[in-house]
Amino acid sequence: MITAQDGFIDLSWAGAAWCVTGVRLEPDPTIAHNASALGLPEEERRRRAVARERAWLADAWAPDGRCWELRYGPSGRGDGRLDCVLLARAYGLTPEAARTAAYRLREHLDRLPSSVRAIPLGTPRLTSWLRPFEPSESAQPTEIRPRVHWSKLARADAAFPYGLYVDALTAEPIAWEPLWTELTRIDGMFTLGIRLEPMPWRHQDAAMLDRLLTEYSALERPGRFNPAIGRQEEALPFARQAVAGYTRLRHVASTEYAYRLRTTLACADRATDQSAAQAAHLLAATFGGPGQDGSRAVARPVQDHGERRAAWHAFTHLHDVWLPRTREQEFPYAFGEFERMLADRVGVFEASAVFRLPTETSGHLPLFSVGAPAGATATPTTLPPWTASEPGLPPPPPGFTDGRTP
Known part of the structure; x- marks a missing residue:
């Protein structure tokens, strides 16, 4: 069931419920010229802005089914x-509990950094941002993903036939002005969505990371004498790279909040997809930063028809769904739960680098509209119902509520 009223949209399905709210964001033009910023280099101002946004993310972190x-x-x-909006979705066992949790998330939206002005979204505008257009059958949303590395482990003592690790995204306070500028050049209707869902590190995640570090540490050194080949087995360069990646991730797991990240560039039709291709590749290059195979992130168009439908359904409900053909990046076996976690999860420093609130820079042409956009009441306040062929929202991951109503 889907209902909408007074700036909140309720979504209920199969014994669980969600509620969506949000605000429109405008850069505060006075921030670029206030006394605290005078004389600061642009890089320092950006570093301070990212630190404030990171603090807001950390304050709003709770693994209770919420997402931004x-x-x-x-x-x-x-x-x-x-235009830019920040949407929030709360989870509850009942519609009433979800609405109560959404009110609390709305309070977090009132405590955003002072570099932006938050303007409440009425239900018509909220609905139009949830479902900004109806894509054509040929449209292919593009996901910006961390790069997956994999290799066959040609060692008799390897515990598994193929090795895998996932690159980290940049943790630096990157400049978003080139990205926003590239978005303004897209010809057609599009929406870039960057979704963060707080996710706890579980005990079994840390245990698996420790096991992988042990396995790859053995493989990065020469192995035993192998009579089948008549010599000592060689060290695997891939294992050395995997050790570096899992060592970093083990540190993140013990020191930082974590989030499940989904970045989707959705366009209304194939022509707009083609116009947006440069923006998608720039996003990947910037989000990932330089790595051994180019950027540590990749732009992956969702080409499979079934995955496109699932991706769009998730996009219009602020959800996420696993897309194996898109996200597994040609790995020869299906990802298990742990591998999916590796491919989706980022630490708070990565999250704050890619989840940037709008800002204007002195000396740069304005990139954001200010004031209520035209046609603010043109969108209906109800979403079309699901059909029997469409899946409903799946339940939240285990452990989100521990049996308690948020």
């Missing part, structure tokens, strides 16, 4: 600028 999604799209005013 930052969305960018064309302003619709013909000015070549962008």
